[in-house]
Amino acid sequence: MAAARIRSDETRERIARAARRLFAEHGYERTTIRAVAGEAGIDPSMVMRYFGSKEGLFAAVSSFDLRLPDLAALPREAVGRALVRHFLTRWEQGDDGLVVLLRAASSNEEARARMREIFASQVLPRIAGIAEDEAALRAELIASQILGLAFCRFVLRLPHLSGPDAEAVVERVGSVVQFHLFGAAR
Amino acid sequence: MAAARIRSDETRERIARAARRLFAEHGYERTTIRAVAGEAGIDPSMVMRYFGSKEGLFAAVSSFDLRLPDLAALPREAVGRALVRHFLTRWEQGDDGLVVLLRAASSNEEARARMREIFASQVLPRIAGIAEDEAALRAELIASQILGLAFCRFVLRLPHLSGPDAEAVVERVGSVVQFHLFGAAR
DNA sequence: CGAATATGCCAACAACTGTTGGCCAACATT
């Protein structure tokens, strides 16, 4: 039984990995259960057994942790750059949780809901902890710049924004985030 | 024949309008020919007759003109704000050409290609006309902020970025665009 | 008037989708 469990968990993980990759590459609709099964090297019906439905599979692989650093512990003038570098580094390391959501959000209400939930529970509180006023607006503006960067990088693949850890990008988008955080105060 | 032509052009326009609305609301995959036909009040086969295929229909309704103002004619310090206000105004007036592309780009390569083409032919030249250096990078950074704003507004519907012509949004995103345009010069 | 041409609908096809149930082999338990 122990051996069986191990083997089953392995399969489950293989399916999840394949699903993450395909969802991130093709979005929700274009990713078929058959394709996921094919990539995982098992039968389509196995995907259903392990995850119940396509929606269940998506829910299982699209929840993730941004692992934002403790912004309050950073020197105030370094926060923007640190935030941008954090995202670029994670993306470079092949973490595509956010890309999965980004691609699926266009056509899938559940992906949108999950994205808003991640924003509300992981981003907004951190911003509120360091911004002096208008935290909600500031957090949304930051989200717009970071998500726009992700879109241009992973979906559109604009050349200057797609390279690994481009220094100029960190520098400038960092300044922008810094401005959204602390600038234009009244 | 003249009357017939007129009626046929009317139908064609009704189909295109319905397609634009549905593509903008549901993306490429989730928009079915049957749904477009239903909204236009005609038979699905008519859509094929008029536009050849679903891809043809999409191509016909997803090409559009950003109608960017002449940036070089504006006072330098007003360009960023003007650009942001231009987009917000057009969106407010119900022009959803860009939203069509934004939603479809996640899963449709042709939408991505068209978006890159619009960027290259309509955005990049204007930016190159006023930026002193690194026009390509600057233009891509501006695109990332504007598209991110559109994403948060139309797809995610974040509350503070979704209202009509919010003054604070014009002000701050305008400053950001201004920075991407002229800031961080070397 | 008759012929031709446009404009439209109906019905169907073939492919693909998520999903289900039954069957088989290997292993663990008794």
Next chain:
DNA sequence: AATGTTGGCCAACAGTTGTTGGCATATTCG
């Protein structure tokens, strides 16, 4: 050794999709 359980595959269903061809109606033209 008999039994139940687990991990897996196969085949099929039911719905939806883009797409096509044939048929009806009305308008235009000779």
